[in-house]
Amino acid sequence: MAVAVPAGYDLIVLGGGAAGLATASRAVADGATTLLVTEGAPGGDCTFTGCVPSKTLIEAAADGLPFGKAMARVRDAVTRVAATEDEAALRENGIEVLRGRARFVARDRIEVDGHVLRAPRIVIATGAAPLVPPIEGLDGTPALTTDTVFELDERPSSLAVLGGGAVGCELAQAFARFGVEVSLVEEAGRLLPDGDPEASALVADLLTSEGVTVHTGTRVESIRGDGHRITLRSATARIDTHRLLVATGRAPVTGTLELEAAGVSTDRAGAVIVDRHQETSAAGVFAAGDVTGLFDNTHAAYAMGRVAAGAALRRTRRPAFSSAAIPRVIFTDPEIATVGLLEHEVNDPKARVAYLPMSEVDRAIAAEATTGFIKLITGPRRLLGDLGGGKLLGASIVAERAGELIGEPALAMTAGMFTGRLAQTVHAYPTWSMAVQQAAAQFFGEHGGRTARKVGGGTS
Numbered sequence: 071m072a073v074a075v076p077a078g079y080d081l082i083v084l085g086g087g088a089a090g091l092a093t094a095s096r097a098v099a100d101g102a103t104t105l106l107v108t109e110g111a112p113g114g115d116c117t118f119t120g121c122v123p124s125k126t127l128i129e130a131a132a133d134g135l136p137f138g139k140a141m142a143r144v145r146d147a148v149t150r151v152a153a154t155e156d157e158a159a160l161r162e163n164g165i166e167v168l169r170g171r172a173r174f175v176a177r178d179r180i181e182v183d184g185h186v187l188r189a190p191r192i193v194i195a196t197g198a199a200p201l202v203p204p205i206e207g208l209d210g211t212p213a214l215t216t217d218t219v220f221e222l223d224e225r226p227s228s229l230a231v232l233g234g235g236a237v238g239c240e241l242a243q244a245f246a247r248f249g250v251e252v253s254l255v256e257e258a259g260r261l262l263p264d265g266d267p268e269a270s271a272l273v274a275d276l277l278t279s280e281g282v283t284v285h286t287g288t289r290v291e292s293i294r295g296d297g298h299r300i301t302l303r304s305a306t307a308r309i310d311t312h313r314l315l316v317a318t319g320r321a322p323v324t325g326t327l328e329l330e331a332a333g334v335s336t337d338r339a340g341a342v343i344v345d346r347h348q349e350t351s352a353a354g355v356f357a358a359g360d361v362t363g364l365f366d367n368t369h370a371a372y373a374m375g376r377v378a379a380g381a382a383l384r385r386t387r388r389p390a391f392s393s394a395a396i397p398r399v400i401f402t403d404p405e406i407a408t409v410g411l412l413e414h415e416v417n418d419p420k421a422r423v424a425y426l427p428m429s430e431v432d433r434a435i436a437a438e439a440t441t442g443f444i445k446l447i448t449g450p451r452r453l454l455g456d457l458g459g460g461k462l463l464g465a466s467i468v469a470e471r472a473g474e475l476i477g478e479p480a481l482a483m484t485a486g487m488f489t490g491r492l493a494q495t496v497h498a499y500p501t502w503s504m505a506v507q508q509a510a511a512q513f514f515g516e517h518g519g520r521t522a523r524k525v526g527g528g529t530s
């Protein structure tokens with residue numbers, strides 16, 4: 071009796087988001103026959119429900135567009151970006167695409183719509199999905215998440231945003247700028263609780279000044295409502311709103327993959343556990359992007375995907391993913407950018423901090439955008455100590471263009487540069503990036519009345 075032989079590839083990628091696309095393009099470049107299986111359209115969260123629609127909405131709000139026109143701009147941007155990575159574009163680049171939901175049947179086999187497909191190397195890149203907390207009544211309340219908020223065609227009169235993290239802060243500001251009455255509710259004691267405390271305080275003041283009602287340290291106990299009116303209740307507050315956006319984090323998408331069939335281990339949150347080569351507990355099975363729970367941003371997903379493909383296809387000199395210098399940017403206005411360690415995460419008593427408020431940066435003065443600061447943190451090098459200013463351990467920047475400014479500290483960290491190089495490099499006057507040079511100069515004596523201080527020394 072003839073036995074059906076499953077179709078074979080060198081590598082199969084599960085998921086067509088940033089991580090999956092990076093994996094597939096790297097694998098094809100390395101000469102591997104590659105199949106990309108994706109349930110949603112190629113582009114994933116970033117293109118359809120994440121970076122592209124959110125950043126377009128933020129830009130449109132800053133430009134003063136009315137809500138309807140802003141949403142039209144969002145749809146247009148999504149369509150244009152999606153066209154650069156659709157199935158036709160991928161096929162042109164040698165990537166075969168299959169639309170459907172995959173599940174494992176063995177370490178080297180998956181099943182999609184009744185078809186079994188085989189590859190000695192499989193990369194899991196199935197991303198993450200909005201996490202809705204178990205608050206009494208929320209289940210039965212019509213709430214928006216980032217999967218649906220960019221489909222709104224009518225401006226809500228009021229919006230309560232649950233969760234003061236990246237999504238909550240970015241979208242609270244954008245909706246407030248469209249004239250929506252916004253309440254932002256965060257359970258932790260400050261907004262952006264994973265970031266620099268000074269940045270949290272600054273963003274809270276800023277949002278408040280733009281009309282957002284900020285509730286921190288607020289645990290919502292019940293939510294009730296229908297399509298017209300929703301009420302959130304905590305021990306101390308009652309918030310009545312027209313619409314509710316739940317932005318309380320994301321959970322890895324692994325539930326339907328049947329990972330047990332491949333022997334792939336997950337942590338308690340369902341994230342796939344990987345080593346530094348992005349390989350899972352099952353030899354030959356790799357994972358990249360949000361599904362690993364390591365980082366939740368597109369550039370990290372992309373970097374992990376490239377490492378996963380390289381490590382999967384090579385026997386020697388396998389690439390490894392380094393999380394040390396991955397920048398994180400919150401696209402509020404001003405932007406909040408960090409790389410490496412935050413000041414309160416530094417243990418080394420010899421570490422030093424250069425702090426510069428944007429009010430002392432000429433370009434910020436010229437732009438009348440002096441809210442913010444730059445903080446560079448350095449520590450001694452092994453054997454060389456503080457020679458050349460030591461090495462950069464981290465940077466936090468709050469500034470109009472912080473997302474661009476953070477590239478230079480990220481480069482310094484990636485290249486293992488002496489911090490002094492940042493001070494030595496001639497920066498054009500009057501640019502925003504000159505703030506990096508001005509701050510770095512503080513490690514070499516007084517500059518503009520400021521010198522680097524020890525860690526934990528406050529905002530001076």
Ligand SMILES: Cc1cc2nc3c(=O)[nH]c(=O)nc-3n(C[C@H](O)[C@H](O)[C@H](O)COP(=O)(O)OP(=O)(O)OC[C@H]3O[C@@H](n4cnc5c(N)ncnc54)[C@H](O)[C@@H]3O)c2cc1C
Pocket residue numbers: 084085086087088089090107108109110111112113114115116117119120121122124125170171172173195196197198216237323326327358359360361365366367368369370371401
């Ligand atoms: C509102 C918002 C704004 C954001 N803004 C930014 C930003 O400005 N900058 C930034 O860097 N990051 C941002 N992010 C985060 C960024 O979008 C994600 O980190 C990134 O898209 C993750 O990519 P991924 O490939 O890991 O997962 P995803 O993009 O989620 O891709 C996973 C893919 O896997 C598919 N899939 C799932 N299960 C299966 C299965 N069983 N079989 C086959 N396919 C499957 C899905 O359909 C999906 O296409 C934002 C996120 C949100 C929600």
Ligand SMILES: NC(=O)c1ccc[n+]([C@@H]2O[C@H](COP(=O)([O-])OP(=O)(O)OC[C@H]3O[C@@H](n4cnc5c(N)ncnc54)[C@H](O)[C@@H]3O)[C@@H](O)[C@H]2O)c1
Pocket residue numbers: 203205232233234235236237238240255256257258261262263288289290317318319320366367398399400401
């Ligand atoms: N610019 C960017 O790179 C960008 C932008 C948006 C989102 N993202 C990524 O997408 C992911 C999702 O974003 P997010 O903002 O939803 O998650 P997040 O983890 O950044 O923030 C979630 C916030 O919700 C709070 N929270 C949790 N449960 C709560 C509850 N019951 N009531 C009130 N607050 C509660 C948390 O304390 C936290 O501050 C993040 O990991 C983020 O990195 C990145």
